[in-house]
Amino acid sequence: MFTALLASRRATPCIHRQTRLYAAVSASSPINPHTVGPYRIFDRHAKRRQKDRSALREAGVRSRTVDYVRDEVADRMIERLLDIKRKFSSILDVGSGPGHFSKLLESQTTDKVVMLDSSEHLLCRDPDSDFEVEVERIHADEESLLNVIPPNSQEAIVSCLSLHWINDLPGILVQIKEALQPDGVFLGALFGGDTLFELRTSLQLAEMEREGGISPHISPMADSRDVSNLLGRAGFTLLTVDVDEVKVAYPSMWELMEDLRDMGESNAVIGRRNYIHRDTLAAASAIYKELHENEDGSIPATFQVIYVIGWKPSPKQPKPLERGTAEMNLKEIL
Amino acid sequence: MQPQTSPIVTPLRRLALHSTSTCSAQASAYGKCILSTYTDVKKDACKEEFAKFGACLREAMKRKW
Numbered sequence A: 001m002f003t004a005l006l007a008s009r010r011a012t013p014c015i016h017r018q019t020r021l022y023a024a025v026s027a028s029s030p031i032n033p034h035t036v037g038p039y040r041i042f043d044r045h046a047k048r049r050q051k052d053r054s055a056l057r058e059a060g061v062r063s064r065t066v067d068y069v070r071d072e073v074a075d076r077m078i079e080r081l082l083d084i085k086r087k088f089s090s091i092l093d094v095g096s097g098p099g100h101f102s103k104l105l106e107s108q109t110t111d112k113v114v115m116l117d118s119s120e121h122l123l124c125r126d127p128d129s130d131f132e133v134e135v136e137r138i139h140a141d142e143e144s145l146l147n148v149i150p151p152n153s154q155e156a157i158v159s160c161l162s163l164h165w166i167n168d169l170p171g172i173l174v175q176i177k178e179a180l181q182p183d184g185v186f187l188g189a190l191f192g193g194d195t196l197f198e199l200r201t202s203l204q205l206a207e208m209e210r211e212g213g214i215s216p217h218i219s220p221m222a223d224s225r226d227v228s229n230l231l232g233r234a235g236f237t238l239l240t241v242d243v244d245e246v247k248v249a250y251p252s253m254w255e256l257m258e259d260l261r262d263m264g265e266s267n268a269v270i271g272r273r274n275y276i277h278r279d280t281l282a283a284a285s286a287i288y289k290e291l292h293e294n295e296d297g298s299i300p301a302t303f304q305v306i307y308v309i310g311w312k313p314s315p316k317q318p319k320p321l322e323r324g325t326a327e328m329n330l331k332e333i334l
Numbered sequence B: 001m002q003p004q005t006s007p008i009v010t011p012l013r014r015l016a017l018h019s020t021s022t023c024s025a026q027a028s029a030y031g032k033c034i035l036s037t038y039t040d041v042k043k044d045a046c047k048e049e050f051a052k053f054g055a056c057l058r059e060a061m062k063r064k065w
Helices: A002-008 A044-065 A068-082 A142-147 A169-179 A197-211 A224-234 A253-262 A278-292 B011-022 B024-040 B047-061
Strands: A091-094 A112-117 A134-139 A154-160 A180-191 A237-250 A299-311
Touching: A044 A253, A068 A154, A068 A180, A068 A237, A068 A299, A112 A142, A142 A169, A154 A169, A169 A180, A169 A224, A197 A253, A197 A278, A197 A299, A197 B024, A224 A237, A224 A299, A237 A253, A253 A278, A253 A299, A253 B011, A278 A299, A278 B011, A278 B024, A278 B047, B011 B024, B011 B047, B024 B047
Parallel strands: A091 A112, A091 A154, A112 A134, A154 A180
Antiparallel strands: A180 A299, A237 A299
16 A cells, blocks of 8 residues: 555656647536535636646746736745744645745755646746755645655645645645644645635626626635634644735736636636626626725735644644643733 | 737727726716615616616627627
8 A cells, every 4th residue: 555655656757848729528527516525616627727728828928927926925935934943854835836935945944845736737837947946746636645645754745825726625634734744844825715805796796786696706715713723623733823915906807817817716616607798797897996996096906815834743742831830920021 | 017018809808998998987887886785786786877888888899799
């Protein structure tokens, strides 16, 4: 069993090839919204194709243009990693994309980074020379992490804005904990429930007024209060959870939607409508502007980011002392 | 944002342009109508305002839908 697991883990070589993709009805995505099991919210197959396409659009130019949100969050995440006074021999970046976070790693922190993503084209978008440390790429589905990563093998696992397309969020956190060595650390950033609330509400109002009903256009996302419970339930200790916002201004809703598409963040909810009527789109654009417009005429888009740090339990870890065992009264210090 | 060297004019881009600049007055009127009723929006709550906005868009796009 264990050898089989190891054998299935292969580094993905990046071969840059030019292929013309034709639109085709795919046979490998037979997701019927009426027969899905629990924790099936997102169409993973559609998401992988969206990401592949985003990396290939205009030979990657568009994809690089819209790196700003992930680069900003990766930058804030690296500060949290630097607070951990430890030198790693290897870090696993789950859902790395082209390596927004991995590119910022320095040789004082780690010797090597392993990037894992389900989109091969996004994974291979940027050359190794962009990274300071040694890179290994694994093309695999993040949802079945333990199929490629042996249990108890990783010193540190990071995830920068990739967990919001995972169907089974509690399950992936358990898998991450299993993949970690005892006293290993998980550092993650995921989108919170307030992300893109302006776009969500504008589309809802427009659909309601124009068509008389609403349909899912923006994914459900984890609430900051749920995340610490989920981490605790997955078996992490010494949790740190904090919430931050990245606000970006756009000329109008159209540029926001175009950039989201180029980020590979188009809608992939199972049972989504594949189109929005142009009247509804125009109405949403008008509503967005009227409801949320900035003073300078641009429109804001909020990305709420939840940062989490959790540790796999180990007997060597420091633990909180028993209540009432303190030797000094806190009142005397304060 | 990098300046687009050769902007590809797709129908969606044209709709974007017309809905934000050519018909911005009608769009604003429609938005204000929604803003005044957004706690209780019903279908066709701002039908008149949208009819003007839609007519302007169809005129600008030079097509019907």
